[in-house]
Amino acid sequence: MFNLFRKKKEEKPKGSQYLSLKIREVVRETPDTVTLFFEQPEPYLDYKAGQFLTVILDIDGKEVRRSYSLCTSPFMDPHPGITIKRVKDGLVSNFLNDKMFPGKTITILKPMGNFTTDLHSKNRRHFTMIAAGSGITPVMGIIKSLLVNEPESKITLLYCSRSEDQIIFKKPLEDLQGKYPQLDVVHNLTQPSDSWKGLRGRIDAEKIKEVLSTRAYPEAESKKFYLCGPEALMATAKDTLLAIGERKEDIIQESFYTSASEDAGDPTAQGVGEVPELARTVLVMLEGQEYSFEVTPDKTILEAGLDEDLDMPYSCQSGLCTACMGKLVSGEVKMDEDAGLSESEKEEGYILCCVSRPMSGDVKIAIE
Numbered sequence: 360m361f362n363l364f365r366k367k368k369e370e371k372p373k374g375s376q377y378l379s380l381k382i383r384e385v386v387r388e389t390p391d392t393v394t395l396f397f398e399q400p401e402p403y404l405d406y407k408a409g410q411f412l413t414v415i416l417d418i419d420g421k422e423v424r425r426s427y428s429l430c431t432s433p434f435m436d437p438h439p440g441i442t443i444k445r446v447k448d449g450l451v452s453n454f455l456n457d458k459m460f461p462g463k464t465i466t467i468l469k470p471m472g473n474f475t476t477d478l479h480s481k482n483r484r485h486f487t488m489i490a491a492g493s494g495i496t497p498v499m500g501i502i503k504s505l506l507v508n509e510p511e512s513k514i515t516l517l518y519c520s521r522s523e524d525q526i527i528f529k530k531p532l533e534d535l536q537g538k539y540p541q542l543d544v545v546h547n548l549t550q551p552s553d554s555w556k557g558l559r560g561r562i563d564a565e566k567i568k569e570v571l572s573t574r575a576y577p578e579a580e581s582k583k584f585y586l587c588g589p590e591a592l593m594a595t596a597k598d599t600l601l602a603i604g605e606r607k608e609d610i611i612q613e614s615f616y617t618s619a620s621e622d623a624g625d626p627t628a629q630g631v632g633e634v635p636e637l638a639r640t641v642l643v644m645l646e647g648q649e650y651s652f653e654v655t656p657d658k659t660i661l662e663a664g665l666d667e668d669l670d671m672p673y674s675c676q677s678g679l680c681t682a683c684m685g686k687l688v689s690g691e692v693k694m695d696e697d698a699g700l701s702e703s704e705k706e707e708g709y710i711l712c713c714v715s716r717p718m719s720g721d722v723k724i725a726i727e
């Protein structure tokens with residue numbers, strides 16, 4: 360890295376993207392899911408329901424980062440919270456399930472993400488939420504915000520879990536339904552007990568169509584569909600909605616993980632296409648300073664920046680969360696994966712540094 364001020368990671372400026380949150384309460388939701396509620400920092404945590412925090416931990420001397428959606432609503436919950444489901448052999452999800460306690464402080468990146476909604480008391484909309492497993496987390500926050508702010512909007516939640524004891528937020532959802540008649544919760548279990556009376560088996564197109572047709576809200580002025588769960592479920596739901604004539608722009612989805620995640624950052628992975636043949640110098644503008652460094656063909660721009668000890672923001676490192684988003688001011692980059700960006704963000708020239716490689720010698724990126 361040359362001709363620059365060197366901003367090392369340990370020189371984290373106050374008031375930038377980092378925050379410290381103290382755990383107030385640890386609530387076990389299911390045998391493999393935990394919610395961490397935080398004390399409100401000073402000033403209060405500014406977030407929209409549905410956004411996520413990037414948790415930064417030191418595990419065995421190595422910094423690791425993961426994204427976790429806020430399960431709370433600023434309109435209903437005095438304390439912000441995130442809900443973490445164990446992933447088999449997962450490093451961070453198991454650490455957070457096992458090692459957290461009230462009083463412990465953890466570092467986060469300020470809330471980010473576009474899986475949110477605008478709110479207005481005069482709106483009369485029909486929201487259909489389709490979630491599975493930990494995908495209920497951001498949906499829960501959005502539901503709560505809608506219930507408080509849009510009394511004439513109706514919400515149908517189709518929520519898929521494995522078995523009765525794996526249903527996250529079972530009791531809170533029942534309580535909300537009891538208090539707010541505009542919320543309708545339909546549980547679906549893939550491996551229920553014999554006594555289960557609700558929907559069972561995989562969620563397929565027929566099931567989605569049936570739930571939609573039996574819960575129509577003809578008085579609604581508009582419809583919105585929020586999807587959060589495994590890739591295959593979201594693809595089925597989206598295809599079904601489009602096939603019955605719903606508009607693409609009314610379908611909003613959040614991916615926690617895709618099979619492509621494991622390939623992100625690997626230039627030889629299938630589907631990446633053209634990869635740079637040369638090492639190229641890239642200029643990054645970050646918090647009012649300019650940094651220039653070389654990116655070799657085997658690295659993404661984020662990886663090269665982190666190798667130089669540059670404090671670039673990031674979280675998932677797989678093109679999903681947008682924490683590493685920057686605006687391409689000049690030059691050309693190739694993104695291995697762009698699912699995290701909306702069409703308008705792409706049109707405005709935004710890129711994801713964790714999956715971008717320079718394709719010309721004049722790449723300049725502004726990170727806000």
Ligand SMILES: Cc1cc2nc3c(=O)[nH]c(=O)nc-3n(C[C@H](O)[C@H](O)[C@H](O)COP(=O)(O)OP(=O)(O)OC[C@H]3O[C@@H](n4cnc5c(N)ncnc54)[C@H](O)[C@@H]3O)c2cc1C
Pocket residue numbers: 411425426427428429442443444445446447448449450451452453472493496497613614615616621675679680
């Ligand atoms: C925007 C965003 C929001 C998220 N919100 C939440 C949330 O609210 N709650 C929550 O529990 N998680 C959430 N996640 C997922 C979370 O960030 C981690 O990916 C997850 O906890 C696994 O991390 P790990 O360190 O335990 O697993 P790793 O050690 O990273 O991975 C272990 C193994 O599991 C596989 N794997 C990783 N993640 C998953 C997954 N989600 N499903 C299946 N296999 C996986 C990996 O390929 C690897 O083989 C979110 C992710 C994103 C991008």
Ligand code: FES
Pocket residue numbers: 672673674675676677678679680681682683684699711712713714
């Ligand atoms: S770090 Fe998540 S999209 Fe790049």
